[in-house]
Amino acid sequence: MLRTRVIPCLLLRNRGLVKTIGFRQPKYVGDPINSVKIFNEKEVDELVLLDIAASRMDALPDEDLLADIVSEAFMPIAYGGGIGSLDQARRLARLGIEKIIVNSAALRDSAIVSAIADQLGTSSTVVSIDVSRDWLGRARVFDAVAGRRLSLDPVEHARAMAARGAGEIFLNSVERDGAGRGLDLALIEAVSAAVPVPVIACGGAASLAHLREGANAGAAAIAAGSMFVYMGPHRAVMINYPDYGALERLFA
């Protein structure tokens, strides 16, 4: 097991995989079943799947598709998107989803976090926090369903969610999504110093050096999308993942 986990983060939309830039312009990058199969054969340790349309369209998770995806994967899968109730979380856990990620539901009512943590355990309960910086550069929680920045401070929100029973915080940066210019290190430092649980940092990683910076800033895991689905100046869609040896040396 690597000291810092490196997790491909795949975005689902209408049964297809997409990649966004700044949470916008979703570009089709392939069929989720095949892509997960390839990551599985690459012996990736874990995978994050986020349905970016479900909550916005007020739709439920696509359980048929998730069941098909889970059957292609030997590694644990964390899933988020459209989970609004404990019952829903339990159904997904039964399908074989290892970790339940909630985001907008926890913004509306944090009771869902404690409910899931009580039922499925804190290690299966992940709260995802999207962060956007305002014109003064202040980090604020972003509500992707409403499409706007809230006045909520992500550090405070993360602390509250950990207190409610979140076993991990998935921290995603809106402006850095798909930009490839590195992670928001100040944000990672602030949040990981404030919470007793592991932080998965996402948004902006494009190179091994970026991954190490994130680890040094305190992230227990780095998640990345573009880095593992795109290659080169034409953003060619080609699934790739660093050698295990290269990652071991990186975090040694």
Added chain:
Amino acid sequence: MKAPRRCTFCLMDETAPNIVFDAAGQCTFCRNFQATLAAMPTAEDRDARRRDLVREVREAGRGKRYDCIVGVSGGADSSYSLWLAVNEGLRPLAVHLDNGWNSELASHNIATLVSRLNVDLMTHVIDWEENRDMQRSFFAADVIDIELLMDSAMLATNFRAARRFGVKYILSGSNQATEGIIMPAGWNHSKYDAVNARAIHRRHGQVPIRTHPLYSTTQFLMDRYVRRIHWVSFLDYFDYDKASAMAFLKDELGYKPYPYKHYESVFTRFYQGCILPAKFGVDKRKLHLSALIVSGQMSRDEALALLEQDPYPDPLQKRDDRYFVLKKLGFSEAEFDTYMARPPVPHSAYPSELGRLEKLSRARKALRGVIGR
């Protein structure tokens, strides 16, 4: 049932409908290939032609970001072509079509190759819901060439990239040495028949097709004769020996070999290893192995021993592939069994633009007669 008669020189047999044997029992397929090989240029000639080609490619690409397109599938032929292009000092753009069936090996090989060779890559990803519906419609029609969809899209993607970057040469990994036996009639269908593919889908499909690329004969004629884009069988300009090419790719470029030709896609593997032999009575290994025999790269005994093995060397893989293919295409076990039991239907049961072309050329001839040219 009597076993089909087999050629005494290669592995082709009467499963090829248009096979003819001579008095010595040798078939027309390997005879024709021998004749082609005999007419091939000498090594010196070939090297001179290669120098000419490379010079032309460079000239045509002067001032452009790339001077040639190399289509890559992750297989050995196309991977080696890309290396050869770089080694000849060309500036290729690698182009890949992803139809949703890439294996991990294919992704690994392409990613590793373009990184090590420092070549730019461009991909087109076919929308899976569309591709699935197209493929399902070919199943429903019981026509043989389900791979036509992929091959046609691959052609379309390569030519599109050439147009976009103003590139005049597409270097292909197709070659005489391993592909020199001509495809028997009825074992496939023209990859340039977009009309046929659309007609089959119109009759049996459910999902409207908005983005799936198909390459038509008309488009090809425009690209070839108006835009002057050349499709070159690049490997024929070299002394191409598959085994040593494979060893080189493996040792020097981090390539992971496949157990058998064209097995870079799970679907192709299942199609060639199960659907074609069991439903259509076609075993394409006969073509590839026969070509290797004729070009002196393998003995007939060795090839025959390979052919007698199951197309799936590993029965577990066959089971896994079947499960995966059915799941991805959305067929139940029963639906698939029914499909396999139904008799094949020829592509000619549907409209085709090949006939249209013949009419066009007849019309042109008639016109020539009229205007006296």
